[in-house]
Amino acid sequence: MIIPESAPTERPSNFFKAHGCYKVSKIKEKDSDCQDSYSLSTERSRVAISDGATQSFYSGLWSQILCNLYCSWPKLISQSQWNIWNEAARTQWIEEVKNKLEELKEAGKPSWIECLNGIKLRKDAFATFIGISLDDSYLHGICIGDSCAMLVRITKEDPEKEECRESASVIRILPGLWRHSFDSRTSGLSSYNSELHHLPEFFDIPVPVDKNNYRILLMTDALAHYVIDMEERGMSVVNHLLSLSTQEDFARYVDRCRETGLANDDTTLVVVEIVNTTDSTPSDIKHGDFDGTKLPGIDDTHMLDRNAYDNDQDSLIQSNHPSLDRLPHALPSSSYKSTDAKTSISDIYSEHEPIDKKPSSRQACLPDFLSEKRPEKKTTKGEAHHSTNFAIEVIRQGSQRLKDLFRSQS
Amino acid sequence: MYEQQLSTVNPGLILILVDQSASMRTKYADSCKADFAALAVNRVIGEIIQACTAGEEIKDRCHVGVIGYGSKSELLFIDSASQLATNTNVIDIPKRISDGAGGFIEVSQVLRVFVPSVSQGSTDMAGAFQLAYQGIEKFIGHFQHSFPPIVINITDGEPDNMNETKTAVQDVQRLKTSDGSVIVMNAYISDSKGLQIQLPASSESFQSNRYAQFLYDISSVLPEPILAESINAGFDSSPGSRGFIFNADPDALVRFLRFGTSVDVALVKRD
Numbered sequence: 001m002i003i004p005e006s007a008p009t010e011r012p013s014n015f016f017k018a019h020g021c022y023k024v025s026k027i028k029e030k031d032s033d034c035q036d037s038y039s040l041s042t043e044r045s046r047v048a049i050s051d052g053a054t055q056s057f058y059s060g061l062w063s064q065i066l067c068n069l070y071c072s073w074p075k076l077i078s079q080s081q082w083n084i085w086n087e088a089a090r091t092q093w094i095e096e097v098k099n100k101l102e103e104l105k106e107a108g109k110p111s112w113i114e115c116l117n118g119i120k121l122r123k124d125a126f127a128t129f130i131g132i133s134l135d136d137s138y139l140h141g142i143c144i145g146d147s148c149a150m151l152v153r154i155t156k157e158d159p160e161k162e163e164c165r166e167s168a169s170v171i172r173i174l175p176g177l178w179r180h181s182f183d184s185r186t187s188g189l190s191s192y193n194s195e196l197h198h199l200p201e202f203f204d205i206p207v208p209v210d211k212n213n214y215r216i217l218l219m220t221d222a223l224a225h226y227v228i229d230m231e232e233r234g235m236s237v238v239n240h241l242l243s244l245s246t247q248e249d250f251a252r253y254v255d256r257c258r259e260t261g262l263a264n265d266d267t268t269l270v271v272v273e274i275v276n277t278t279d280s281t282p283s284d285i286k287h288g289d290f291d292g293t294k295l296p297g298i299d300d301t302h303m304l305d306r307n308a309y310d311n312d313q314d315s316l317i318q319s320n321h322p323s324l325d326r327l328p329h330a331l332p333s334s335s336y337k338s339t340d341a342k343t344s345i346s347d348i349y350s351e352h353e354p355i356d357k358k359p360s361s362r363q364a365c366l367p368d369f370l371s372e373k374r375p376e377k378k379t380t381k382g383e384a385h386h387s388t389n390f391a392i393e394v395i396r397q398g399s400q401r402l403k404d405l406f407r408s409q410s
Numbered sequence: 411m412y413e414q415q416l417s418t419v420n421p422g423l424i425l426i427l428v429d430q431s432a433s434m435r436t437k438y439a440d441s442c443k444a445d446f447a448a449l450a451v452n453r454v455i456g457e458i459i460q461a462c463t464a465g466e467e468i469k470d471r472c473h474v475g476v477i478g479y480g481s482k483s484e485l486l487f488i489d490s491a492s493q494l495a496t497n498t499n500v501i502d503i504p505k506r507i508s509d510g511a512g513g514f515i516e517v518s519q520v521l522r523v524f525v526p527s528v529s530q531g532s533t534d535m536a537g538a539f540q541l542a543y544q545g546i547e548k549f550i551g552h553f554q555h556s557f558p559p560i561v562i563n564i565t566d567g568e569p570d571n572m573n574e575t576k577t578a579v580q581d582v583q584r585l586k587t588s589d590g591s592v593i594v595m596n597a598y599i600s601d602s603k604g605l606q607i608q609l610p611a612s613s614e615s616f617q618s619n620r621y622a623q624f625l626y627d628i629s630s631v632l633p634e635p636i637l638a639e640s641i642n643a644g645f646d647s648s649p650g651s652r653g654f655i656f657n658a659d660p661d662a663l664v665r666f667l668r669f670g671t672s673v674d675v676a677l678v679k680r681d
Contacts, residue, residue, distance in 0.1 A: 028418075029417075054464070055461070058465060103466075109466060111467065111495065113495070113522065114468070114495075115466075116520055117456075117460070120518065121517065122507060192510065
């Protein structure tokens, strides 16, 4: 891996806590077939997810390299760092694919021919990507394609009481240009400089002043579309996403969602909690649990090259290795309670009424300054696209107002 | 219908019938029809295996069979992608690829050889379709909910018996999975500069050509999802188009084969 020696390293920081990392593969596919990846570094306050295109060449490996390299890069990946970082990712990918070829040949696996031909014919891997980096004042992001992040605010119903119900609402979808459309071809990062390769969107938004009340949810496209659709219908699922605590919970939840509109696709969710630095407890994740220490059954080739980071005490959680899928993905930092303690994950659909019968709960789930702009109008299926665009526009406008609000508060 | 995604539970089947009669010795491209047809079939089988490869694993999302026919018909093989991949009979062939800077470079590609170049005897096309019937019937017995099998027949001459062939094809077309009936596609290859026909929706323009009319008649009308794929593949097709090309030059044959063998693979949702 090429890391510029001159690149100044960031001071380690802890601006978020990991809340949960989950992923499931498509129906009828094995866990190891999942081409989604995620990576998370609490000490660098970075998190990334990536969705590898199933039909491309070693896309799972590519998506994992992108995530790992984003979270372990010694410097914030700004536009000036982009080309260096991207080239390093490509170099690492081709090196690892060549290593795979040797392994396949040694093991006598027939797919060595496909691997060799792929290398010779310069077949590329393709993946969407979103990476978020947090510092004291800003949330810095890079995004390519239709993976997305949502900034979620947690509101206590009675702030005076310590034990009270909380409600979560999406206040911002990142990046701002994220498109809510299944039909359009998504952009993404290619492991070669082909026509499929696109440049990323960089964004920086101010971190809310009341940091402890926010979560960031990163998700791949299928779940993102589903979450927004449900928001549109006034049946927000964000509270339930935040109440998940195990990989098994998530897998069961995804199964149920697939019966009600979630597309059959690899599905990944990572939840982090924004914290005040004084409150942060990086020991929430034990060092060495995930940070490059060889876990049972994990080959060295799947792990990030840690040599460059020997001096770092970085907590790096990474995914997309078959054996990792068997590990618990949820992290022991959750203190979140679902808004309805009586409602279990398996029950959530029983409370969802058809859209035309249930009064919209959007007024309740969006902050006032967002909901006040929404016209009182029932959404029909045919209007979904327009209303989604409208919702995104409302969220954009709302987030601008939110930004102004933060400024005025500070 | 015609929407089942390929999976190891519901794999697809592509059955290729290759004319190996004596007339296949005639010049075609840089060699002869038999050489070119064998190379083209070996290449598309390689592409099918590639499409079934996920990382290090070759998934049995598709089965492939080849029937060769001359004076007699013979099932050369019918197997799953992972089994086909164990074929150790390989050759290096050159391939031109983009150099990424507007030019081309030639690289060598490893190709598994499944089908030999053979050209002798007459044209037992009816026997080939009868063998196809047996193979497909057995496949459907195991995979009733799969995308319907696709049969691609590559030929350069009239069959020994047109009526028998027509009956055998109709039998094949009656076979179906829960996702639709078997699709039969025909490619008549020729180096002549005669009228080239690709996925026609009617036989009006070649009614006088008895053999073209025959192949048109025994080719399936492309169902909607496959018709859409043909348009994506660059064919000038329209509703009612049949899986048939006539007087196909080498480029047209390769294009047709790629389209026919990637139809069900293309229907796998890409993400």
